[in-house]
Amino acid sequence: MRSDMIFTLAAMAALLAAGLYGYLGDEPFFLTLAAKAAIFALAGAGLNIALGYGGLVSLGHAAFFGIGGYAAGILASHARNYEPLMSWPVELAGTTSAPLIWIVAMLAAGLFSLPMGLLSLRTGGVYFIMITLAFAQMLYYFAVSWPAYGGEDGLSFYVRNELGGLSTMDPWSWFLICYAILAVALVFIAVLTRSRFGLALTMARENPLRLGNIGVAPRRVLLTAFVISAIVTGLAGALYADLNRFVSPSMLSWHMSGEIMVFVILGGVGRLGGPVAGACVFILLEQVLGGFTEYWQFLLGVALIVIVLMGSGGLAGLFERTGVRKAAAHG
Amino acid sequence: MVEPLLTTRGLSRGFGALKACDGVDIDIRAGEIHALIGPNGAGKSTFVKLVSGEIAPDSGSIHLLGKPVGTLPMTARAGMGMARSFQVSALAPSMTGLEHVVLALLQHRGGVFHFFRPIARDTGLKARAEEILARVGMLDRATIPVAGLSHGERRQLEIAIALALEPRVLLLDEPMAGMGAEGSARLAALLNELRGDMGILLIEHDMETVFALADRISVMVGGQIVATGNAGEIRSNATVQSAYLGDAP
Incomplete structure (x- = not known):
């Protein structure tokens, strides 16, 4: 637990340092990358609640990421075009207010995750993976074939949404907003894992039969975790849409689900700071290796294999083991 | 009768x-x-x-x-x-004995759907759990994850969990x-x-x-x-x- 906390703080400090470097060195591209890392980390932190703490291998989290993205995109585009979202039975206008958009994104992702979780939790193992994947793909094809919001071409909006008096188009402010939201989410997850619910979730993952035996239905606990997980990833989707001022069906594709899972596994499954480290390293590799070769994802694959083979826990696990070895050497 | x-x-x-x-x-x-x-x-x-x-x-x-x-x-x-102990111990390897007993105690104390309050702060809960662990002779091993407990100790913990369900x-x-x-x-x-x-x-x-x-x-x-x-x-x-x-x- 303590090593997890140190690792989390270290990963967050590194991300902040990257942002500061971009700000002081006046490199807006670098700042945008740092903001992207923070958003990906948030998406991974969401998945980590289901995957790491609940043991639910979801290959459908792109659904929540994309729902969050489309919630932001649709609300903003209506507001900018002065078209109401709907005029019957009540008139509902779009909005460019970021907090409102975030809330809608989280609600939408949470609502969608409810039937998805209910159905997929009836199964386990590889079937759970397939059903979550199927749900996400269903949405993906829906988005591709639905012409109202750009279909396959996606939907762009020209200005980021508004948050109080902050200038969200300024890369430094935008990075800080994303970073602050990530920090709040991590604190929330840390609190969650130390609560009564967190304890029950650990038991649901490790021994559901026993949890039922002490009077708690494991499926209710897992479903709750799945919904919370979707809400966090949905929020990340809304931020991602704002970052790019663009949403497209690719946010919903299973490729995206896989990428979010890579952040978690690379950084450390079930480790608070795992997704932060995973997303940062992913983007770093993408930039550095991508500079050498177009085939950087091949090298990413190699890196992933090495890290997984070196033992569970990804980068966070590596950190724990070196920490233990050092403590042993000193003691 | x-x-x-x-x-x-x-x-x-x-x-x-x-x-x-x-x-x-x-x-x-x-x-x-x-x-x-x-x-x-x-x-x-x-x-x-x-x-x-x-x-x-x-x-x-x-x-x-x-x-x-x-x-x-x-x-x-x-x-x-109704409480039951399992013939083959059914426990969560990464959780301590104390955590198992605390979780079982929640049954009659508001359930598990509380998301914010840290469980470690609930001293009443901890005291009651320790009392039960002492009763089965497991108090000195209460904070070791189950993976590190012997077979016999796991059996004792099974009893403690059952007792915690009152x-x-x-x-x-x-x-x-x-x-x-x-x-x-x-x-x-x-x-x-x-x-x-x-x-x-x-x-x-x-x-x-x-x-x-x-x-x-x-x-x-x-x-x-x-x-x-x-x-x-x-x-x-x-x-x-x-x-x-x-x-x-």
């Missing part, structure tokens, strides 16, 4: 051609230790699974505190005051298996202490323990109860002797 805490009538369950439980009638009265003995494969563990709700019966009824529970899920029966009916499936002499003696003393507080169904192979502890004994052979009575009656029962206690006719 006071109504028994737990009653089964005609409880049956087959697996293919095998009748693991075949019309079992058992009563567990308040304050008694009721031992269930019988050779391996007699259907004792199946009976516990049926009563606790892990598997569904083919026919027959189960009443807990006078209410039919035969179709209720395991969680509901646990909520009504049950009216306690089902113990071979609680002493693999516990060692000292552990068994401590558990026997503990069961003796608990006798007045709840009804206990005890499945146990060690006859000495059974005859010393049990108020009543039921003997199960081939899925059926062949005799029920106190220690003296069971010892002298001819059917039991031929079927189980090994005195060949």
Whole structure:
């Protein structure tokens, strides 16, 4: 637990340092990358609640990421075009207010995750993976074939949404907003894992039969975790849409689900700071290796294999083991 | 006469051609230790699974505190005051003994759907859990993850979890298996202490323990109860002797 906390703080400090470097060195591209890392980390932190703490291998989290993205995109585009979202039975206008958009994104992702979780939790193992994947793909094809919001071409909006008096188009402010939201989410997850619910979730993952035996239905606990997980990833989707001022069906594709899972596994499954480290390293590799070769994802694959083979826990696990070895050497 | 805490009538369950439980009638009265003995494969563990709700019966009824529970899920029966220890320890490897007991205590203390308050701050909960762990002799090992506990210690923890549920009916499936002499003696003393507080169904192979502890004994052979009575009656029962206690006719 303590090593997890140190690792989390270290990963967050590194991300902040990257942002500061971009700000002081006046490199807006670098700042945008740092903001992207923070958003990906948030998406991974969401998945980590289901995957790491609940043991639910979801290959459908792109659904929540994309729902969050489309919630932001649709609300903003209506507001900018002065078209109401709907005029019957009540008139509902779009909005460019970021907090409102975030809330809608989280609600939408949470609502969608409810039937998805209910159905997929009836199964386990590889079937759970397939059903979550199927749900996400269903949405993906829906988005591709639905012409109202750009279909396959996606939907762009020209200005980021508004948050109080902050200038969200300024890369430094935008990075800080994303970073602050990530920090709040991590604190929330840390609190969650130390609560009564967190304890029950650990038991649901490790021994559901026993949890039922002490009077708690494991499926209710897992479903709750799945919904919370979707809400966090949905929020990340809304931020991602704002970052790019663009949403497209690719946010919903299973490729995206896989990428979010890579952040978690690379950084450390079930480790608070795992997704932060995973997303940062992913983007770093993408930039550095991508500079050498177009085939950087091949090298990413190699890196992933090495890290997984070196033992569970990804980068966070590596950190724990070196920490233990050092403590042993000193003691 | 006071109504028994737990009653089964005609409880049956087959697996293919095998009748693991075949019309079992058992009563567990308040304050008694009721031992269930019988050779391996007699259907004792199946009976516990049926009563606790892990598997569904083919026919027959189960009443807990006078209410039919035969179709209720395991969680509901646990909520009504039934606790069970597993024959093979069923624990979460990364959690400590203290965490297991705390989680079990939550059943009667507002449940687990609380997301913000750190559980470590709940000192009342922790004190109660430590009290229970002390009772089974596990207090000094309370903060070690289960993965680091010995087999016997896990058995003790099983009992502690069952006690934390504050049950009216306690089902113990071979609680002493693999516990060692000292552990068994401590558990026997503990069961003796608990006798007045709840009804206990005890499945146990060690006859000495059974005859010393049990108020009543039921003997199960081939899925059926062949005799029920106190220690003296069971010892002298001819059917039991031929079927189980090994005195060949």
